[in-house]
Amino acid sequence: MTAGxxxxxxxxxxxxxxxxxxxxxxxxxxxxxxxxxxxxxxxMTGPTNVAIGATVADFTAxxxxxxxxxxxxxxxxxxxxSVENDLEAIQAEARDSNPSLPVVEGKLxxxxxxxxxxxxxxxxxxxxxxxxxxxxxxxxx
Numbered sequence: 575m576t577a578g579x580x581x582x583x584x585x586x587x588x589x590x591x592x593x594x595x596x597x598x599x600x601x602x603x604x605x606x607x608x609x610x611x612x613x614x615x616x617x618m619t620g621p622t623n624v625a626i627g628a629t630v631a632d633f634t635a636x637x638x639x640x641x642x643x644x645x646x647x648x649x650x651x652x653x654x655x656s657v658e659n660d661l662e663a664i665q666a667e668a669r670d671s672n673p674s675l676p677v678v679e680g681k682l683x684x685x686x687x688x689x690x691x692x693x694x695x696x697x698x699x700x701x702x703x704x705x706x707x708x709x710x711x712x713x714x715x
Contacts (some may be wrong), residue, residue, distance in 0.1 A: 633709045642704045647695045675714040
């Protein structure tokens with residue numbers, strides 16, 4: 575869909591999109607699936623597509639991407655050291671023979687807090703942290 579001259583949404587054929595006047599439908603999905611609709615409320619339980627088939631190598635590669643982004647951000651020295659300590663702890667936990675999800679999540683949420691509160695890097699790096707949280711929930715116990 576695209577926006578028309580007046581800002582109204584248009585279909586692929588250039589016709590104005592019809593506004594749904596029917597009742598909203600609540601849809602719950604268990605497992606993996608796609609929902610196509612207009613104005614629906616959807617909740618999903620089960621793994622998201624980002625986690626299906628993921629490996630610890632995928633997790634550590636994404637962690638390296640986050641680390642590079644944080645280094646490029648030129649954070650205050652004290653903040654940088656704190657984040658680096660969290661990233662090292664996450665890396666070590668991911669390599670552990672029995673990695674702990676609570677440890678990984680706790681450290682990632684600490685990093686997420688710093689990322690989202692730091693001007694200029696939140697919009698770029700917060701999605702990476704979110705993907706790491708999703709992968710961590712899939713990979714670790």
